[in-house]
Amino acid sequence: MLFWHSQPDHYWPTPAEHYQNPTSSVYRDSLQLPFLKQEDQAQSTPVFPAFQCVLCAPSSPAVKIHEETLTYLNQGQSYEIRMLSNWKGIGDIPESRRFLKTVARVIFHDRRLQYSEKQQLESWQLSHPGDRILDIDVPLSVGVIDPLVNPSTLNTIEFLWDPSKRTSVFIQVNCISTEFTQKKNGGEKGAPFRIQLDTFRGDSEGSFTEHLYSASCQVKVFKPKGADRKLKTDREKVEKRSALDREKYQTPCETTIMTECTPWPEIDTSRSPSSTPGLNSQNNFKMTPERICASPVCASDSSTECAGEGLSPSASILDTQQWLARNRFSNYCRTFSNFTGADLLKMTRKDLTQICGVADGIRLTHALKARSVRPRLTLYITTESPVKKATADSDQSGLYQEVYLEEVSAAELTNKLADLLSVPANHIQQISRSGPRGIHVVLSDTMVRNMADESCFTATLQKLQNQDGYHCILR
Structure with missing residues (x-):
């Protein structure tokens, strides 16, 4: 069991340990020549960025120097992302509004998949019902406040954090790279992802709209233990090369520093990614961190029209x-x-x-192509007045009208009969069914539930004595 909270403070690195100067010759220390006075030389001090995000997973050793780092992850395993802050503006913010909001998401690295991102995620959801692409491991996380997992966005999580305190968020990626390729050739041929974090500052009204920092890194996700095997394979391949060839590859690190990037653009179904989102470019994107529901609820729940009706070809x-x-x-x-x-x-x-x-x-x-849902009970009823009954021929039958019941109750049938007979429902004081030997049986819910489907009845209204109501008899 991992007791992360009980680790001593010296395990938490200082900003200087993460903000290392590049090893390029451009940043090498100046040569101390004997004919120059050392006190005249300007003392260079390292410049720390305001924010930095560090993914605690080793980078691949098989990446060339001028290429972006690549990190291998295991499916469903919790990985730590350290939120480091050297932001000078924190002193100007009241303590009550010191929290920042960070939106973490898993996106596609290849532009080809970015065009069909929505379809790819929906297809994955159909084959993995109830699962999420990106999850947050709350028990392991430190300094994370109000984590939010929106059911409509499977690849996004949100959380608040205080930049003046130690913060680590543990994430889990539950999809693998090969699930988004046409040919399942193993993890090496899988689609690369990007893990991107966008950080926002809150205003006096409590909305987080001011963008502060964005960072991302390239990852590939393997089945459990697959990332460890792939990392070992890459290390062995590089070690087999000559010393000259090994200089062309980056030195692997135990952690992956996420590089600064442009913020994730506004979600739009008609968006066409002219440039790779998340990579450095000159495009200015508008951030709208509101939640978007993919299938909003119908605006009017009291609509009298059936939502399950099919669309008519004559519809305008x-x-x-x-x-x-x-x-x-x-x-x-x-x-x-x-x-x-x-x-x-x-x-x-x-x-x-x-x-x-x-x-x-x-x-x-x-x-x-929807068809109307078949009602639970269908009855055919014709109306007959006492005068008509006395004068009608025995072999003449009236016209029947259908009555559809959904609740199959006596109250529902009473309302349907009132509409059919053009009488207010509260005026029908009694309703009964003709029984054996001419008796009248009071209509109840049990009787309605036991009526045979597509039964035929004749409804007769009789005026009650000394009352304004009617007695309806079904024969």
Whole structure:
């Protein structure tokens, strides 16, 4: 069992241990020449960045010097990310508003997968119901306040932290790289991910909108113990090379320092990544850290129309928009803004999944072809007045009207009969069914539940004496 909280303070590195100067010749110490006065030379002091994030996982030794570091992770294993702060502006903030918000996410590194990120994540969700791509290990985390895991974003977590205190967040990546490749050739051919952290500062109103810092690193996720085997294989490959070739590779480190990057752009279904999000570029992205629900609830729950009805081919553009909103497809109202019912019904399942993603595309396909749900009980009833009964021929039958029951109760049947007979429901004081030997049996919930489906009845109204109500008899 790991008792992380009880570790002594000397295990926590100082900022100087992480903010090491590069080993490039540009930053080498100046030569101390004998003909120069040493006191005239400017003393260079290392400049520490305001923030830095360190992933406590070793980097791969098989990465060349001018390439980005690559770190291997095991699926479902908890990895520590240390949140280091040297921010000078913390002294100007009141202690009550000193917390910062950080949004951690797992995203694709390859641009090809970024174009279909939404579809890739929804497909993964269908094959892993109830699971998340990114999770936070709260018991191991230190200094993390109010961790938030949004069910609608499987690859994102949020948390608050105090930059003046020691903070470590432990994350778990539950997907593997090979799940997002067409050919399952093992972890080495899997799709690389990026772990990115965006940090925001809160204002006086409590909303975190001011961006402070973003950092990311490239990772590959293997099945349990697979990252350890891959790290060992890379080390052996590099050691077999000549000394000259080994100089072309980076020196592996026990931890991975996440490099500063641009903030993650605003989530938009029509976004086209002109540049790789998370990598350094000149693009300025607008940050909107609000939560986005993929399937909003229907705006009107009191709608009298059935949400499960299929779309009519004669539906106009306005009717189609209202149908999309009723069936919880409000996110795609703009996408189908010029579609009529006939236009939408002509689209195939493949077309809808390409536009709306796998999950919503399949759901929209089923909704378009939905049929009315069969009622639990169907009755056929004809009305008959006493005068008509006396004068009607015995071989003449009236016209029947259907009555559909969902709750299958006496109260529901009373309301249906009142509508059918054009009488207020509160005026029907009694309702009974004709029994053997001409007796009248009081209608109850048990009797309604035991009625045979598609039974036929004749409803007769009789005026009650000394009352304004009626007695309805079913024969």
